[in-house]
Amino acid sequence: MEIKTVGVVGAGQMGNGIAHVFAVSGYEVVLNDIDQGALDKALSQIHKNLDRQVSREKITEDERRAALARISTTLKLPDLGQTDLVIEAATERETVKVAIFEDLLPHLKPETILTSNTSSISITRLASRTDRPEKFMGFHFMNPVPVMQLVELIRGIATDQPTYEALHKVVESLGKTAATAEDFPAFIVNRILMPMINEAVYTLYEGVGSVKSIDESLKLGANHPMGPLELADFIGLDTCLAIMNVLHDGLADTKYRPCPLLTKYVEAGWLGRKTDRGFYDYRGDTPVPTR
Numbered sequence: 392m393e394i395k396t397v398g399v400v401g402a403g404q405m406g407n408g409i410a411h412v413f414a415v416s417g418y419e420v421v422l423n424d425i426d427q428g429a430l431d432k433a434l435s436q437i438h439k440n441l442d443r444q445v446s447r448e449k450i451t452e453d454e455r456r457a458a459l460a461r462i463s464t465t466l467k468l469p470d471l472g473q474t475d476l477v478i479e480a481a482t483e484r485e486t487v488k489v490a491i492f493e494d495l496l497p498h499l500k501p502e503t504i505l506t507s508n509t510s511s512i513s514i515t516r517l518a519s520r521t522d523r524p525e526k527f528m529g530f531h532f533m534n535p536v537p538v539m540q541l542v543e544l545i546r547g548i549a550t551d552q553p554t555y556e557a558l559h560k561v562v563e564s565l566g567k568t569a570a571t572a573e574d575f576p577a578f579i580v581n582r583i584l585m586p587m588i589n590e591a592v593y594t595l596y597e598g599v600g601s602v603k604s605i606d607e608s609l610k611l612g613a614n615h616p617m618g619p620l621e622l623a624d625f626i627g628l629d630t631c632l633a634i635m636n637v638l639h640d641g642l643a644d645t646k647y648r649p650c651p652l653l654t655k656y657v658e659a660g661w662l663g664r665k666t667d668r669g670f671y672d673y674r675g676d677t678p679v680p681t682r
């Protein structure tokens with residue numbers, strides 16, 4: 392089946408980036424969220440990122456206009472029913488994702504491919520809660536989506552070869568590169584990246600370094616584009632904690648124990664850039680470390 396229309400569930404930072412890249416590549420996109428404010432914010436972010444691409448001559452003004460015309464937004468999940476591919480990009484909580492699939496399934500065409508952009512949760516388990524485990528896959532974009540080259544493709548135990556090949560083709564059509572990962576907790580990128588971020592939080596918790604010295608050390612000493620704490624704020628501390636919990640529960644190894652300081656920040660509602668405060672405070676002109 393040729394994929395022409397794409398439904399995206401969840402209009403947070405990943406949902407808006409995913410909608411953006413699909414629209415630029417010629418797909419019709421229907422973007423859904425439970426909150427009108429989130430949809431408005433997503434559209435404004437897409438406008439901003441497309442404008443930036445025009446000013447840097449990555450796309451033309453005509454392409455910008457055409458991409459925007461391909462994106463519609465809705466608060467109603469059934470409006471995604473006629474799409475060829477659905478990408479769930481809602482909050483990293485298994486109960487939220489399962490409820491979305493349950494609500495969506497009665498409205499879907501039988502041939503629609505169902506995917507999750509989850510950072511860590513078992514694809515096999517999510518797929519088992521749907522009526523189409525053979526047409527279900529992990530479709531893991533990286534943040535910021537318009538910039539990052541990689542998409543992880545994760546097959547559940549029941550995923551069939553035509554579904555895998557169809558999504559591989561979609562990744563190529565976006566001008567991105569696919570990496571195939573087996574379905575184990577947090578797949579490849581986050582299995583490696585998130586323990587490093589968690590260790591950076593332990594390094595802060597134990598007083599080995601300040602926020603500034605930890606981030607500068609990794610940027611200047613290991614050539615990372617962002618320090619690990621800056622990156623954690625960028626990803627979202629709630630998402631980082633959720634991924635560490637999946638690693639800890641799924642692999643039953645104490646080396647994945649989430650740092651209590653990470654938990655404390657999440658409990659405070661200091662989730663990073665999206666709430667204007669995390670390891671840095673973003674409310675002023677320049678980010679100020681919070682420790």
Ligand SMILES: CC(=O)CC(=O)SCCNC(=O)CCNC(=O)[C@H](O)C(C)(C)COP(=O)(O)OP(=O)(O)OC[C@H]1O[C@@H](n2cnc3c(N)ncnc32)[C@H](O)[C@@H]1OP(=O)(O)O
Pocket residue numbers: 440443447449509510532533534535536537538539580581584616617622626630
């Ligand atoms: C948690 C998970 O499940 C998986 C994950 O995604 S893990 C997170 C993976 N992501 C990373 O590790 C990102 C690390 N950081 C970086 O690579 C860089 O800091 C960055 C690309 C985000 C910004 O790079 P920079 O050099 O500091 O900034 P800048 O020069 O302004 O931007 C570089 C490009 O990114 C674009 N960009 C920057 N931030 C952006 C954003 N939030 N959204 C869209 N585009 C953005 C800019 O427009 C620019 O594009 P062009 O090259 O086309 O002109």
Ligand SMILES: NC(=O)C1=CN([C@@H]2O[C@H](COP(=O)(O)OP(=O)(O)OC[C@H]3O[C@@H](n4cnc5c(N)ncnc54)[C@H](OP(=O)(O)O)[C@@H]3O)[C@@H](O)[C@H]2O)C=CC1
Pocket residue numbers: 400401402403404405406423424425426429480481482483484487491508509510511531532533534625626627630665
């Ligand atoms: N952040 C990152 O760097 C990356 C994240 N991911 C994954 O992508 C997914 C989304 O993450 P991210 O965009 O960062 O998260 P955000 O918190 O930015 O956005 C999540 C969005 O989903 C919405 N949402 C919650 N429940 C529902 C629902 N039932 N139906 C529709 N929308 C809903 C939220 O609304 P509200 O705010 O009202 O709750 C919010 O707008 C997660 O699975 C995450 O693990 C993958 C790669 C990178």
